[in-house]
Amino acid sequence: MSDTATLTPLVNEAFTAPNGPLIATGEIQVDTGTGTLETKPRASLCRCGASAKKPFCDGTHRTSGWADAGESVPAENIAELTATGPVVFVPLPNGPLLANGPLVLQNAQKQIINKTTQTALCRCGASANKPYCDGSHAAIGFQG
Template sequence: MQIVEDGPYRVRGALPLHTQEIVRNEEGRSWSYRQGRAYPVKDGTMLCRCGHSRKKPFCDGSHKTAGVDLAETASFEPMLQEAEEIDGPRYSLTDNERYCAFARFCDNGQRIWNEVRIEGEEHARLAIYMAHQCPAGRLLVWDRSTGNPVEEPLTASLSLIQDPGAGVSGPLVLRGGVRVQSASGESYEVRNRQALCRCGASSNKPFCDGSHASTKFRDGLE
């Protein structure tokens, strides 16, 4: 994925693109995803980054007149450099809140920051599950006995998040180690899960910071 200076995202390669709806459980908390409509993508496809295109998810040039500041402000440093670490009996959790995409999977049970601290397989499984559902990859669970992250291999894909629980549309989620290249030519850290801003309001561009929730961003794709 390539960032066009003051413009859209340019897809490199032919990655599958779908809408993905956040599904809530009986407690009303974010729990899983439901895959929706597929969109045609080829190498060079331009995806809206400013939030104002009338042809979402594709760019229609609206960024030129929308008055949205699309300058990149995110750090190129590894996410772990600024992450908080929480140790539990078997696993540790690292969390870089700057990358929160407000998907709220982390709020299940006693919340991930507490679940990782509690003894027992059930709590460990829930903490790992919540981390894997986080679209931004801000949360990583680590096996303390090996020092390795508890991660699952993901197929490279693009998802347009829909969040009916909050009544908004969310970020563009990249899974499976998709590289994000800055308009400067430098690459951001390659990660298993990343969430890119689609509303144009993030203060951590190109990454999502949850601003779509406060701005009530709707893409009309549901």
């Protein structure tokens, strides 16, 4: 007799920690700029723009004075995700963090604010539309 348990695909989720990083869990892949993808079940990704280990958080938000409560409002119409598989985070040079793949975005209260397969997230800390990029990185001269 064989045990043929059906595996439930992982749901990729990311939430904005209050005054802290974007915490992503699931089937996470991060482009570290070295030509390879780092695969992990959990990643803390910088939102303040000050980490010395971008795109990862190194805790600098605690001493830099950066603050964002992570209280994004849910989108009006949130479609169901039918795609499965990994979400790949790609930091664009001096720009946003692209998320490509199925991802459930949550605010700090763990309310779903969006379900998407592609979005641009702020990693400079200056967007007025956090967690999304609004182009502020260009105005502040973000490097990373």
